[in-house]
Amino acid sequence: MNKKKWLKGLIAIIITLGIIIRFTNLDLKVYWVDEVINTKYSFGYTEKELGEQVKAWNGRVISNQELQKFQSLNPEKNSIDVIKALAIEEPQSPPLYYLLLRWWTQVFGDSVAIRRSLSACISLLAFPCVYWLCQELFQSSLTGWLAISLVAVSPFHLLYAQEVRYYAAWTVVILFASATFLWAIRRNKIFHWGTYAATLSLGLYTYPLTGLLAIGHGCYVFIINKFRLNKTVINFILAFLAAILTFAPWAFFLFTNSHKISDWRQSKIPLLGLIKAWVINLQIIFWDFHKNSLWEFPFEQPIGIVIYYLLTLLTSILLGYTIYFICRYTPTKIWLFIVIMILLPWLPLIIPDLIKGGIRSTVPRYLIPSYLGIQLSVAYLFTRKISSVSANYKIWQRRLWLFIVCLVFSMGVVSSLTISQSKIWWNKGKNNDNYPIAKIINRSTSPLIIDKLTEDDGRSIMSLSYLLEPKVKLQLVYDESNIPKVAQGFSDMFLVNPSDELKEKLEKEQNFNIELVYQGKRRSLCKLKKAQ
Secondary structure, three states: OHHHHHHHHHHHHHHHHHHHHHOOOOOOOOOOHHHHHHHHHHOOOOHHHHHHHHHHHOOOEEEHHHHHHHHOOOOOOOHHHHHHHHHHHOOOOOOHHHHHHHHHHHHHOOOHHHHHHHHHHHHHOHHHHHHHHHHHHHOOHHHHHHHHHHHHOOHHHHHHHOOOOOHHHHHHHHHHHHHHHHHHHHHOOHHHHHHHHHHHHHHHHHOOOHHHHHHHHHHHHHHHOOOOOOHHHHHHHHHHHHHHHHHHHHHHHHHHOHHHOOOHHHOOOOHHHHHHHHHHHHHOOOOOOOOOOOOOOOOOOHHHHHHHHHHHHHHHHHHHHHHHHHHHHOOHHHHHHHHHHHHOOOHHHHHHHHHOOOOHHHOHHHHHHHHHHHHHHHHHHHHHHHHOOOOOOOHHHHHHHHHHHHHHHHHHHHHHHHHHOOOOOHHHHHHHHHHHHHHHHHHOOOEEEEEEOOHHHHHHHHHHHOOOOOOOEEEEEOOHHHOOOOOOOOOEEEEEOOOHHHHHHHHHHOOEEEEEEEEOOOOEEEEEEEOO
């Protein structure tokens, strides 16, 4: 009885911490380019409108507030504008989350913290969903509570619970759709399959990769029913077709404008680099100290290096044993569901990377269904190991597993607490240099930023603008081949991550000396001075 009370107390503390951390320092981290993009579309603006405005601004000195126009609610824009903007320019992003974000800010006000609070609130829905999924799959209350605890203090889930992006919502939909799928199989009535179809449709309108989850469910139901076309299989097919049919209007935009989808994921890296990324991607489900980049080593001291490699080895062993245990000691209907949930979302990403090259399989956010499958497996393993009553199960074995459980949760708590107090983390990408750059600029009495506003740089300067003081002015360059005369009357003039072409033209055509004042890992800051 005491052991049960102790475990319940531990779970309660972990879940409470997970909830509190999600709402801690929501506005602390850099508001990076992907959040800038999502905000722009949520408020109904397009890249075309931004480009036309930049042409009008070319060479003019504007305030930071003017630049923020494209990051603010506009009463002249409505929900239809949001849908149009996404359909034309960002078809891989269905409108559901963007509309929710727009309505959220209209109701609660607009600030970085309020925008991010939408994802934080949505992420809490993952707790009842994962519990229900565990009940349907394992018929185990303890497994459900342990799964909630793993999700609550997972550093990966925390990062996306504090971002203006749809991945927290997608996590909830994955869990809810999986639970309704097993529920529909068990009850096998029209209402239950209709609920599953509606959830699947909701998932597709959250993120199209939900289609892979649905294909996985299809594989599962066909295999479990031994490829017989019985009532269960027919009901699944009808539910699947209904979901696809409801998604058809957006699928039209997705295929029509597919040429506008970015191809950055096709960047090639060596096989060893891919393997390294896969290992790291498995770690961050449970612990994460990669502050600047997933590709960089997080520790410099020898003791840190030893601990990092030890944790990596132990995590790999734990996950390998977990999959073995699930496949060896559970019925087919359990281990098959888990294996499909883990592998099917990953394989379509890994295979093209291995054959044609690319980094699709190294992007953690694409692997959320796989991560959830792994967390379900670990929760079940922990349940079996700490509650086993087998006569052959020794006391030292139970104590060892209790230690492992506590260690896994402790690493999650430490990682999550560290993330919540940090201004930067690896998921903020190139904009992790914003804080030191903004600090230097804000120190000036009357600063001017000269910057080109191409697609990528435009997003980055908007990201930086969230940290700039009102006194900072900007002179934006639309066409580098025809650079306007740099405005005078400012105490300091800065170039943010300037191209070689821009620096050369300013030196030769306008007689400036350019001094590097900050060089970060991804971005730089230069100061302009008139040559003597």
